[in-house]
Amino acid sequence: MADDKSKRDSRDRNRVSVEEDYEVRYLAEKAAITAQQVRDLIKQNGNNRGTLERGAKNSKAR
Template identity: 50%
Template sequence: MADNKQHVGEPDRSRVSGSEDYEVRYFADKHGLTMDQARDLIARHGNQRDELDRAAEQLKRA
């Protein structure tokens, strides 16, 4: 199925871009992580925001 062309140029809020420092920094600050910890989570779990949020919460509990 083709992408919805009505949303061209709008950011995809369901993903965290590991290549954009400001997105990694926001994610790290949101969860009280270092930038390295945030990048490691993105590398291990992919860029789906929901999954990363769960992984960050588990990391904080450990």
């Protein structure tokens, strides 16, 4: 089920939902990695956006 876009608060911005393709695609494009790499990072590190962005930079640097 899709997010209810009319109900937003700051907690939603701090998380990346693996079920929402647009959130995964956005992070993948922003970090220049694949969507599958984003999903793998979420499995390994949880869905905190800051942690995922740092992990994406590290995986890109390798």
